Amino acid sequence: MSGGPIYGLILAGGASTRMRRDKAALMYQGKTQLDRAFELADRHLDKVFVSLRAEQRLDRTRAQRPMIVDSIAGEGPIVGIRSALAAHPESAWLVLACDLPFLSDTAVEGLLRGRDPNALATAFKSAHDGLPEPLCAIWEPAAAEALAVYQAAGGHCPRKFLMRHAAHLLEPADPRALDNVNTPEEYAQALATFDNLSPMQLKIQYYALMREQAGRSEETLETSAATPADLYTELAARYGFTLSREQLKVAVNSEFSDWSRRLAANDAVVFIPPVAGG
Amino acid sequence: MNFRFIQTAINTEAARRELQDLGAGGYASFEGWVRDQNEGQEVTRLEYEAFQELAVKEGDRIVAEALRRFPVKHALCIHRVGSLGLGDMAVWVGVSSAHRGEAFDACRFIIDEVKHRLPIWKKEHYRNGDSGWVNCERCAAEPQHSHAADHQRIASEPV
Numbered sequence: 001m002s003g004g005p006i007y008g009l010i011l012a013g014g015a016s017t018r019m020r021r022d023k024a025a026l027m028y029q030g031k032t033q034l035d036r037a038f039e040l041a042d043r044h045l046d047k048v049f050v051s052l053r054a055e056q057r058l059d060r061t062r063a064q065r066p067m068i069v070d071s072i073a074g075e076g077p078i079v080g081i082r083s084a085l086a087a088h089p090e091s092a093w094l095v096l097a098c099d100l101p102f103l104s105d106t107a108v109e110g111l112l113r114g115r116d117p118n119a120l121a122t123a124f125k126s127a128h129d130g131l132p133e134p135l136c137a138i139w140e141p142a143a144a145e146a147l148a149v150y151q152a153a154g155g156h157c158p159r160k161f162l163m164r165h166a167a168h169l170l171e172p173a174d175p176r177a178l179d180n181v182n183t184p185e186e187y188a189q190a191l192a193t194f195d196n197l198s199p200m201q202l203k204i205q206y207y208a209l210m211r212e213q214a215g216r217s218e219e220t221l222e223t224s225a226a227t228p229a230d231l232y233t234e235l236a237a238r239y240g241f242t243l244s245r246e247q248l249k250v251a252v253n254s255e256f257s258d259w260s261r262r263l264a265a266n267d268a269v270v271f272i273p274p275v276a277g278g
Numbered sequence: 279m280n281f282r283f284i285q286t287a288i289n290t291e292a293a294r295r296e297l298q299d300l301g302a303g304g305y306a307s308f309e310g311w312v313r314d315q316n317e318g319q320e321v322t323r324l325e326y327e328a329f330q331e332l333a334v335k336e337g338d339r340i341v342a343e344a345l346r347r348f349p350v351k352h353a354l355c356i357h358r359v360g361s362l363g364l365g366d367m368a369v370w371v372g373v374s375s376a377h378r379g380e381a382f383d384a385c386r387f388i389i390d391e392v393k394h395r396l397p398i399w400k401k402e403h404y405r406n407g408d409s410g411w412v413n414c415e416r417c418a419a420e421p422q423h424s425h426a427a428d429h430q431r432i433a434s435e436p437v
Binding site for chain 2: 205207208209243249251254255256270272273274275276277278
C-alpha cells in the first residue's frame with residue numbers, strides 16, 4: 001500500500017436528533033456502538049481516535065478513548081473530518097460513522113484494499129442509490145484544502161463533496177454493512193436482526209497447515225461472525241494463522257463459497273490453504 | 279465416480295481395465311511419483327492430506343469437464359493419501375479414446391486441473407529433519423505474495 005499512514009476516526013460528535021438518544025451510546029450485543037466501531041477500526045489500524053465536540057470531552061461513553069476535539073467552526077461530520085486532517089496532516093483517515101452497527105471486518109478490509117491514495121477519498125457506493133458513502137470512507141491528506149474551500153463556500157454535506165470531487169468509488173462489500181440506524185424504529189429493527197444472527201454454532205474443520213496451527217482438526221464454536229471473512233479474522237486472531245485471507249479459499253458445507261456469504265447456524269466451514277495435489 | 283481417493287498403493291492394472299472399450303483405439307495414462315528432492319531440499323517422504331468431501335466432488339467435475347471437452351471414451355483419476363515413500367505413486371490418470379491425440383490431451387488436462395483445484399496438501403519431510411507444507415510455508419513468510427491465482431490457474435508445469 002502506498003501513501004502515508006492511515007489512522008481511524010470514529011465520528012461521535014453528532015446530535016442524534018432523530019434518535020432522541022445518543023447514537024454512540026446505543027447498545028448492541030452488550031457493547032456501545034462507539035466501542036464496537038472503535039474496536040473494529042482498531043483491528044485494522046495502528047491508531048484510532050474518537051471525533052467529538054469540545055463539550056463532549058468528559059462524556060462517559062467517549063472519555064476512555066484517544067480523542068480529536070473539533071478545532072474548526074461549523075457543524076456536521078465535515079468539521080470532525082477537517083479537525084482530524086488538521087491534527088495529523090500527514091495521515092489519511094479511515095472515517096467511520098457511529099450509526100453503522102452492521103459494519104464488518106470485510107467492509108473495512110475492502111476499503112483498505114481498494115484505497116486509491118491519489119484520489120481525495122476512497123468510498124463505497126451506496127447499495128441503495130449508488131452515491132458515495134462519505135462516513136465509511138478513507139479521506140486522504142489532500143482533501144483538507146478542498147474541504148476548507150467547500151466549507152468556506154457554504155457547503156456542509158460530505159456526500160455532495162465526494163460527488164463533486166474525484167473520489168475513488170468501490171462496489172459495496174456487503175450490502176447491509178452500511179445500513180445506518182437513525183431512528184428508534186430502526187434501532188429496534190437492528191436489535192431484532194442481531195437477535196436472529198447471533199450467537200450461532202458453526203463447525204470448523206482444519207486441514208494441513210491450518211490444522212497444525214489451530215492444534216485441532218475440528219471444533220464446534222459459538223460465534224457472531226456473519227461471514228466466512230469475519231470468521232477467519234476471528235480465528236486468525238485466536239490461533240495466529242500465518243496465512244492471510246487472500247492466500248486462502250473457503251468452503252461452506254463442502255462446496256467452495258464466497259467470503260461474503262452470510263453464514264447460517266450449523267454451517268460447516270473449511271479454510272483451504274494453497275493446494276499441492278499430484 | 280470418475281475420481282477417488284485411496285489409502286494404499288494404486289492398482290493401475292485394475293484401474294486400466296475400467297477404461298476398456300471396444301471403440302477405443304488406445305489409452306494414455308499419467309503417473310505422479312514421489313521424487314527425492316524439491317527446490318534444492320532432499321526429500322525422504324511425503325504425507326498427503328485431502329478435504330475429501332469437497333475433493334471428490336471437484337475431482338468428479340474435472341473428469342466430467344474433460345469428457346465434455348475432448349472426444350474420449352472413458353477417464354478416471356485416483357489420488358493416494360497418507361504417508362508415501364520415495365518412488366511411490368501419488369496419483370494416476372487414465373483416458374481411453376478412439377485416437378491417441380485426445381487421450382493425451384484429456385490426460386494432461388485432468389492432471390493439471392487436479393493439481394490446482396483440488397483441496398489436497400502435501401507435507402515434505404527432508405533429510406535434514408525439517409518438514410514443510412508445499413506452497414504454504416514460504417508464502418506465509420511473504421504475506422504480500424498471493425497464491426490465490428494458483429488455485430484457479432490452468433497450469434502447464436510438470437508434476
